Amino acid sequence: MSRRIIVLISGNGTNLQAIIDAVQSGTLDCKIELVVSNKESAYGLTRAAQANISTLVFPLKPYKDAGKPRVEYDVDLAKKIMSYNPELIILAGWMHILSKDFLEYFNGNIINLHPALPGKFDGAHAIERAYEAFKRNEITNTGVMVHKVIPEVDKGQPLLIEEVPIFESDTLDDLEKRIHSVEHRLIVRGILKFFEDLNQ
Numbered sequence: 001m002s003r004r005i006i007v008l009i010s011g012n013g014t015n016l017q018a019i020i021d022a023v024q025s026g027t028l029d030c031k032i033e034l035v036v037s038n039k040e041s042a043y044g045l046t047r048a049a050q051a052n053i054s055t056l057v058f059p060l061k062p063y064k065d066a067g068k069p070r071v072e073y074d075v076d077l078a079k080k081i082m083s084y085n086p087e088l089i090i091l092a093g094w095m096h097i098l099s100k101d102f103l104e105y106f107n108g109n110i111i112n113l114h115p116a117l118p119g120k121f122d123g124a125h126a127i128e129r130a131y132e133a134f135k136r137n138e139i140t141n142t143g144v145m146v147h148k149v150i151p152e153v154d155k156g157q158p159l160l161i162e163e164v165p166i167f168e169s170d171t172l173d174d175l176e177k178r179i180h181s182v183e184h185r186l187i188v189r190g191i192l193k194f195f196e197d198l199n200q
C-alpha cells in the first residue's frame with residue numbers, strides 16, 4: 001500500500017520535483033496527497049499541478065493583516081493537512097517556523113531537509129552563512145541533513161547526514177549547486193529511511 005505523504009514548500013520546489021520523480025520512477029512507494037505552499041508565487045505549485053498533484057496555497061499574510069497570532073495560522077493549517085490523513089509530512093524548502101501546536105497534531109511524523117550539518121547553521125540562509133564562514137577560514141566543509149522536526153529549529157534528530165566539500169575556487173553559486181544536487185538525493189533517501197525505521 002503506498003504511503004500517504006504531504007510536501008510543504010515555499011519556493012522553486014526542486015526538492016519537491018526530486019520527490020515527484022522518485023514516486024513516478026517507483027523509487028518511492030508513496031502517494032503525494034497534497035503540496036502546500038505559504039507563497040502563492042512558489043513555482044513548486046506549478047510542478048505539482050504538472051504532476052496532477054493537489055495543491056493548497058495557505059499564506060500567513062491574511063492572519064497577520066487581521067492581527068491574528070501565528071499559532072492560529074499553524075492550527076488552521078494543521079487541521080487542513082490532517083484531513084488528508086498523511087503518514088509523513090516533508091518540509092522541502094518550507095520557510096516558516098512551525099509552532100509546537102502544529103507539531104502536536106502529527107505525533108513527530110514530520111521531517112525537514114536542511115542544507116547544513118547538525119548544529120552548524122541552523123535557520124534560514126544556511127548555505128550563504130556556511131560559504132561566508134569558509135571564506136573566514138572558520139570551516140573546511142558543510143553538508144546536508146534530513147532530520148525530525150521538533151519545536152527547536154533544525155535541532156531534531158538527524159535521519160541522514162551527508163558532508164559537502166567546499167573548495168577555494170568555489171563561488172557561492174558553485175557551492176549552492178553542489179549542495180542542491182546532494183539535497184535532491186538525500187530527501188528521497190530520507191523518506192525511505194523514515195518508513196524503514198517505522199517498520200523496525
Ligand SMILES: Nc1nc2c(c(=O)[nH]1)N[C@@H](CN(C=O)c1ccc(C(=O)N[C@@H](CCC(=O)O)C(=O)O)cc1)CN2
Pocket residue numbers: 091094095096097098099112113114115122123124148149150151152153154155156
Ligand atoms: N519547529 C520547526 N519549524 C521548522 C523547522 C524546524 O526544524 N522546527 N525547520 C524549518 C526549515 N528551516 C530550516 O531548515 C527554516 C526555515 C525558515 C526559517 C525562518 O527564519 N523563517 C522565518 C521567515 C523567513 C521567511 O519568510 O523568509 C519565520 O518563520 O519567521 C528558519 C528555519 C521549517 N520550520
Ligand SMILES: NCC(=O)N[C@@H]1O[C@H](COP(=O)([O-])[O-])[C@@H](O)[C@H]1O
Pocket residue numbers: 009010011012013014015016044092093094113114115123124125126127180183
Ligand atoms: N531551512 C530550509 C532551507 O533553507 N531550505 C533550502 O531551501 C531550498 C529550497 O529549494 P527548493 O524550493 O528548490 O526545493 C533548498 O535548496 C534548501 O537549501
